[in-house]
Amino acid sequence: MSNKNQLPIIRQTKQVASSRLFAIEQLDLTFSNGEQRQYERMKGSGRGAVMIVPMLDNDTLLLVREYCAGTHNYQLGFPKGLIDEGEQAEQAANRELKEEIHYGSQKLTKISQVMMAPAFFNAKMDIFLAQDLFKASLPGDEPEPLELVSWPLADYKRLLQQEDFNEARSIAALMLVLDLLRG
Secondary structure (H helix, E strand, O other): OOOOOOOOEEEEEEEEEEOOOOEEEEEEEEOOOOOEEEEEEEEOOOOOEEEEEEEEEOOEEEEEEEEEOOOOEEEEEOOEEEOOOOOOHHHHHHHHHHHHOOEEEEEEEEEEEEEOOOOOEOOEEEEEEEEEEEEOOOOOOOOOOOEEEEEEHHHHHHHHOOOOOOOHHHHHHHHHHHHHHOO
């Protein structure tokens, strides 16, 4: 019987593929019961990412509609982006707001940290609630302007039914913020 708290031993790690955005590592593992396996994972930058739920006022969410290459369509979601080297998560959140929706926030509240496909990818994302917004703009890295969409918070159930609002992290962020705001 294996010890469920004992992590497998990594015997070897090697990069087996890479692109401009991703690297894939192969891990040679030995589990506590002696079983040996090879796993592959996408190697992350280690810096993490942020997603921000901006509130224009107490009743209005701000979302963006942007092109998503993975599904080759436009998706509605919350502003997000990678944490740059040397940045704290809060700084990245405010920078992404300024780049994507042309607002900054005087009140950022960290809500949670979520992971995307932890079996294959070390991708951590800090979720923030942004309140007390003010007009501010930074140049972004998007190839086209993002569509800014205002949404009444009270109508969140209709948002969940939107065909283009289906990214799990955006849905999780919405539900976490609703839970926080409702006390």
